Amino acid sequence: MMSLLHMTLISLTLAGIAYSQVTSLPLLPTVEIFGELGNNVTLPCHYFSKESQVFGNRIKWIKVADDEALNEDVLLSMGLHTKAYGRFENRVFLTMEGDASILLTDVTKEDVGQYRCEIMNGMEDTVQEVILKIRSFTGVVFPYSPHLGRYNLNFDAAVQACFDQDAEVASFEQLFEAWQDGLDWCNAGWLNDGTVQYPITKPRQPCGGSNNQPGLRSYGRRDKQMSRYDVFCYTSELMGDFYWLEQPNRLNFDEAVQACIDDDAEIAKVGHIYAAWKLNGYDRCDAGWLADGSVRYPISRPRKNCSPTDPAVRLVGFPDKYQKSYGVYCFKAGPSGDKRQ
Numbered sequence: 133m134m135s136l137l138h139m140t141l142i143s144l145t146l147a148g149i150a151y152s153q154v155t156s157l158p159l160l161p162t163v164e165i166f167g168e169l170g171n172n173v174t175l176p177c178h179y180f181s182k183e184s185q186v187f188g189n190r191i192k193w194i195k196v197a198d199d200e201a202l203n204e205d206v207l208l209s210m211g212l213h214t215k216a217y218g219r220f221e222n223r224v225f226l227t228m229e230g231d232a233s234i235l236l237t238d239v240t241k242e243d244v245g246q247y248r249c250e251i252m253n254g255m256e257d258t259v260q261e262v263i264l265k266i267r268s269f270t271g272v273v274f275p276y277s278p279h280l281g282r283y284n285l286n287f288d289a290a291v292q293a294c295f296d297q298d299a300e301v302a303s304f305e306q307l308f309e310a311w312q313d314g315l316d317w318c319n320a321g322w323l324n325d326g327t328v329q330y331p332i333t334k335p336r337q338p339c340g341g342s343n344n345q346p347g348l349r350s351y352g353r354r355d356k357q358m359s360r361y362d363v364f365c366y367t368s369e370l371m372g373d374f375y376w377l378e379q380p381n382r383l384n385f386d387e388a389v390q391a392c393i394d395d396d397a398e399i400a401k402v403g404h405i406y407a408a409w410k411l412n413g414y415d416r417c418d419a420g421w422l423a424d425g426s427v428r429y430p431i432s433r434p435r436k437n438c439s440p441t442d443p444a445v446r447l448v449g450f451p452d453k454y455q456k457s458y459g460v461y462c463f464k465a466g467p468s469g470d471k472r473q
């Protein structure tokens with residue numbers, strides 16, 4: 133039995149080499165999967181076509197390391213034989229007949245990273261890369277700078293600024309997770325441990341250098357009284373409804389505040405617009421006043437003239453409060469559910 137598996141491994145390795153030199157692979161887009169610590173997660177990998185679901189397919193899952201020499205075997209399956217390796221023993225299972233997806237149970241921090249699924253049958257080979265990430269926070273991290281402009285908050289003012297947006301200063305773990313999730317921001321902000329950092333996913337010259345790896349760039353611990361930066365705030369799910377208030381005319385700031393009050397609500401805070409956008413997929417291409425005097429709009433479906441490249445909450449600015457140029461976003465506290473757009 134052992135020797136059979138051993139031989140299988142060797143022939144798989146050989147097949148893998150031959151295959152990468154000769155056949156052109158169906159290049160499937162890398163899939164990103166979010167799991168939760170301690171829970172089960174399915175890593176997807178499907179046969180390329182119906183015809184390729186023949187008996188005797190070899191399925192190989194490995195965990196890919198930065199240094200390919202340190203790749204870990206996860207699971208190997210050939211016909212009736214399936215074997216899981218190392219710390220994946222008794223933890224990974226093929227989920228379905230005719231499919232190469234695996235169920236990974238009891239997800240740990242060490243499981244985070246890149247996996248590669250290879251289906252080999254000598255006719256049509258498939259390679260699927262899957263990146264497993266962990267989501268342990270259910271809220272959203274957002275960068276904040278007040279109307280005074282960039283780099284104006286000492287630590288206490290940063291705490292107050294987040295509080296005023298119905299949020300709190302983010303932790304390192306929260307910012308790290310937001311970075312893994314794609315947050316890229318080139319202004320440094322306070323975190324709740326008194327350090328000042330910023331998340332870069334697309335390295336470039338003005339943001340800590342284009343030769344550096346993506347990551348959190350840290351200025352380290354800063355003087356909480358004297359140093360002034362922006363702040364990263366964290367807010368969890370919305371406890372109420374965030375909505376665009378239909379109005380016949382454009383409003384100045386005071387009219388916007390009053391319009392929400394007249395609708396039995398309050399003018400929305402920056403934390404509300406981020407939570408609605410990130411956690412509820414709120415999308416509206418209309419610029420509206422918010423409580424801090426800023427004007428923003430939330431785009432979760434990028435399109436022409438509305439944040440065309442990325443989903444984002446777009447900042448128009450902190451306009452003159454007498455300017456009658458915008459609409460308003462309101463927030464009504466209470467059980468959420470009635471999601472008006």
Ligand SMILES: *[C@@H]1O[C@H](CO)[C@@H](O)[C@H](O)[C@H]1NC(C)=O
Pocket residue numbers: 170171172237238
């Ligand atoms: C994870 O999967 C295993 C095996 O299928 C099952 O016994 C267990 O109940 C699952 N755990 C959770 C949290 O769903």
